[in-house]
Amino acid sequence: MNQLRARIEPLQALLYNREAVGDIARVIAPPYDIISEAHQRRLYDRSPHNVVRLELGRDSDRYTSAAATLRNWIECGVLKRAERPAIYQYTQRFELEGRAFARTGFVARFRLEEFSPGRILPHEKTFPAAKEDRLKLLSATRTNISSIFGLFPAAHPELNRLRAEVAARPALIEATDDLGIHNELRAIEAADEIATVQRALESDRILIADGHHRYETALNYRRQRRAADNSPELHGYDYTMMTLVACDDPGLLILPTHRVVRTLRPEAIQSFAERVRSVFDVREIEARDALRPALLSGGRGTLAVALRGSDRFFLLRFKGGDALARAIPDVPEEVRRLDVTALHTLIFDQIFSLKAAEIRKGGNIEYTIDANAALDAVKEGRADGAFLMNAPSIADVERVSDAGATMPEKSTYFFPKLTTGLMLNPLDD
Numbered sequence: 001m002n003q004l005r006a007r008i009e010p011l012q013a014l015l016y017n018r019e020a021v022g023d024i025a026r027v028i029a030p031p032y033d034i035i036s037e038a039h040q041r042r043l044y045d046r047s048p049h050n051v052v053r054l055e056l057g058r059d060s061d062r063y064t065s066a067a068a069t070l071r072n073w074i075e076c077g078v079l080k081r082a083e084r085p086a087i088y089q090y091t092q093r094f095e096l097e098g099r100a101f102a103r104t105g106f107v108a109r110f111r112l113e114e115f116s117p118g119r120i121l122p123h124e125k126t127f128p129a130a131k132e133d134r135l136k137l138l139s140a141t142r143t144n145i146s147s148i149f150g151l152f153p154a155a156h157p158e159l160n161r162l163r164a165e166v167a168a169r170p171a172l173i174e175a176t177d178d179l180g181i182h183n184e185l186r187a188i189e190a191a192d193e194i195a196t197v198q199r200a201l202e203s204d205r206i207l208i209a210d211g212h213h214r215y216e217t218a219l220n221y222r223r224q225r226r227a228a229d230n231s232p233e234l235h236g237y238d239y240t241m242m243t244l245v246a247c248d249d250p251g252l253l254i255l256p257t258h259r260v261v262r263t264l265r266p267e268a269i270q271s272f273a274e275r276v277r278s279v280f281d282v283r284e285i286e287a288r289d290a291l292r293p294a295l296l297s298g299g300r301g302t303l304a305v306a307l308r309g310s311d312r313f314f315l316l317r318f319k320g321g322d323a324l325a326r327a328i329p330d331v332p333e334e335v336r337r338l339d340v341t342a343l344h345t346l347i348f349d350q351i352f353s354l355k356a357a358e359i360r361k362g363g364n365i366e367y368t369i370d371a372n373a374a375l376d377a378v379k380e381g382r383a384d385g386a387f388l389m390n391a392p393s394i395a396d397v398e399r400v401s402d403a404g405a406t407m408p409e410k411s412t413y414f415f416p417k418l419t420t421g422l423m424l425n426p427l428d429d
Contacts, residue, residue: 004234008198009109010085010189011241013423014143015173020078021049024175028183028421031146031210032056033130049078051421055137055145063140070141079424086187087197088423089166090243093182094416096253103251103416104163106188106197107147109239109425110206112215112222120150120206121401125409126213127362134217139224144241144425147418148211148218152204153398155246159200162193173422181416185423201244207401209414215240241425243418247394255413256391258374259343260366261354264384268352269307273314275351279323280316288313292371295388303343304388306378318342334403338396339389340411347387360409367410 021027026047029035032055035043043052059065073079088107095101113120137145166186173185188194208215218240225237245252276282280303285291291313295304301318324336327345335341348354359365366383368374377383392412400407 004109004111004236004238006198006202007111008087008201008244009111009239010087010194011107011109011423011425012085013082013088013425014074014079015082015423016049016421017077017080020076021047024173024422025177027051028175028177028419029055030177031417031420033213034417049073051145054141054424055420063136066137067140067142070143081426082187084187084189086189087194088172089163089186089188090418090422091167091184091186092251092416092419093184094180094251096415101251101253103245103249103253104167105149105243105245105249106159106201107185107241107243107423108197109236110148110150110242110244111234111239112218114219118205118404119203120208120215121404122208122212122215123397123401123407124212124411125360125406126216127360127409129362130213131217131220134213135220138217138221138427142237142427144214144218144427146211146214146241146420147423147425148215148240148242149209149414149418150242150244151207151209151247151252151394152201152244153246154248156200158196159246162188162196166193175419175422177419179416181419183419183422205402206242206244207247207398209245209397209412210417211242236427239427241423247398252394253415254391254394254397255369255415256371256389257367257369257410257413258371258389259385259387260368260374260377260383261352261385261387262364262366262383264307264352264354269309269384272305272307272351276314276316276347279321279346280318283315283317285313285315286311288375291315291375291388295390299390301339301342302390303339303347305347306375306386306388308378308381308384318346332400332403332405334396334399335405335407338392338400338407338411340392340408343387343389344408352385356408369413369415 016027027050029043029052035056043050053069054066057065090107091104093102169186171184172187176182222237291304294315303316305314371388374386378386
């Protein structure tokens with residue numbers, strides 16, 4: 001392995017051996033945090049080598065089991081180390097609402113940096129339990145099993161040229177996942193082409209789009225390893241695997257993340273319609289089919305709510321004014337402008353007494369991009385409330401991050417998610 005120096009370095013990835021596993025589509029998986037128990041079972045049944053056995057195992061000690069499984073797959077040739085270090089060009093082709101899209105990024109090792117200098121920025125808050133889980137897995141396997149998703153400010157002309165040249169080459173790996181998303185991976189091995197990526201992204205501000213928990217986990221893991229090694233040189237654990245996409249990529253989409261709340265105070269449900277009118281214009285809608293179009297046409301500042309026991313839906317339009325500034329005076333204006341902030345502050349906190357600390361602990365709120373599923377949960381009595389939103393824009397995410405602030409948890413859903421299992425990045429060379 002070459003000596004590590006740059007911010008962006010190629011990786012000598014672990015790749016599935018197609019002679020051992022057959023169709024790569026049988027061994028890939030979505031990110032761990034969107035895999036339901038039912039989907040986990042399907043992935044287990046699909047192949048004895050599906051990456052879910054590493055990323056989200058079901059053994060009693062799943063961290064030790066993941067490490068043992070990983071060693072076994074390497075020893076048996078299920079996973080093989082790439083012959084040469086490479087940066088990989090990763091393209092996802094997909095359809096959404098009848099339109100075709102393609103999104104392309106560069107998968108590389110990214111040198112870990114603290115957030116404070118401002119060269120890499122988060123945009124969402126994180127959950128402590130998720131970071132503890134990911135740290136246990138990383139400590140056991142010493143391998144990045146999935147990639148963090150990062151954004152750089154805009155496409156560079158030299159990267160555009162390189163991307164077009166690489167796209168004309170045969171794909172190293174192709175696989176279509178359960179959502180019909182076609183994944184293509186091409187290796188960039190030439191020294192001059194690797195240097196092009198390194199130069200272009202050496203100084204750019206990188207924004208974490210997806211993988212906040214894993215990035216913070218990688219920082220914690222690096223601290224542990226550095227304390228034990230006491231070495232001045234850069235090592236594999238000083239880097240993490242990251243897929244870097246331009247903020248102006250035409251296939252970079254954000255979907256809204258709706259909230260489903262299992263338990264709300266009954267008295268707050270009863271008084272909701274009256275209390276919410278102090279800060280929102282309220283329209284009551286009888287037909288469920290009319291709710292989503294009304295939400296979309298309402299644009300920024302519009303929320304839709306379904307509550308247990310009500311035969312109507314509520315369409316809320318924020319009146320503006322200083323309600324948010326009075327409620328959260330220390331929060332930057334870039335954050336107060338977000339619909340999710342109005343929801344969490346003016347509705348969850350002030351009406352339903354759902355405090356931020358309780359939300360971060362998890363357990364009472366589920367997050368989904370499926371508005372119909374959220375409404376069904378209330379209709380079928382599995383939840384007390386469904387709260388639907390419009391998606392924030394890429395510009396919203398950039399403004400919040402550049403202000404040094406973060407959005408509430410699960411404020412964005414970048415679509416499609418990066419597929420897990422196309423490559424793994426061992427941290428010990």
